[in-house]
Amino acid sequence: MSCKILVVEDEIFVATEIEYLVAELGHNPIGIAADKASAFNLAPFADIALVDLNLRDGPTGTEIGRTLAEKHGVTVLFMTANPSQLADGVPGTVGVISKPVGEDELRQVVSYAVAKRHSLAADVPPRLRVFQ
Template identity: 65%
Template sequence: MSCRILIVEDEIFVASEIEQVVAEMGHDPVGIAADKKSALRFAGDTEVALVDLNLRDGPTGIEIGKILAQTHGASVIFITANPAQLGTGVPGTIGVVSKPIAERDLRDVVDYAVARRAAAEANPPRRLKLFDWSNDNPIAT
């Protein structure tokens, strides 16, 4: 299954590498966004979003992820060097993986997000810290 994937990352070299991997996997990278305004411009076309926390306009990644997940129904995974900023997580989002991320781990995270979106059985990648929102009791697992 091919998905439309948004990359929310302000470091262009990192974003370009992620975009290349996503495309090689057969997915459609809908764009690279370095801030909230540009990220939300792509929101209607996004099925999966890979979101950094600290962007060109400041620490807006949490808000972007929340809007993409809760308002636009995107499957959101945060990719950040600062996972502690997420606390117990963001309602509606899947989880977080720490940067730097190796290509194999990135591929595993994308495969997992796509499988979750398709409601297919999938085991979370080892490096992905899942957010548990069952019973409205956030627990990072």
């Protein structure tokens, strides 16, 4: 059950580390988007997106996540140092985990997103806040 995963993150070292782990888990990292325009360009190719909130073009992550979920059917999971910016969540998206995220935790979060993508039951990773 390999998925195409988009990393929406403007810190290149963080983004490449996430991409590496995604590939190691057997998924296809389709690219890194550091802003809204590049995220929307890659959207048609993504099954899952891991989205930071504050990007190169400002705090556009919430809008990106909503659009990816609603218009492109992407399974969206937010990864941010500022989870309180999401308040009660974003309609259509899965949830949020606060950064920094350790390697094992990232594996769990990606596995959870993949399970959600395929409508499979999965245990919620400990620090992941799932939206209703």
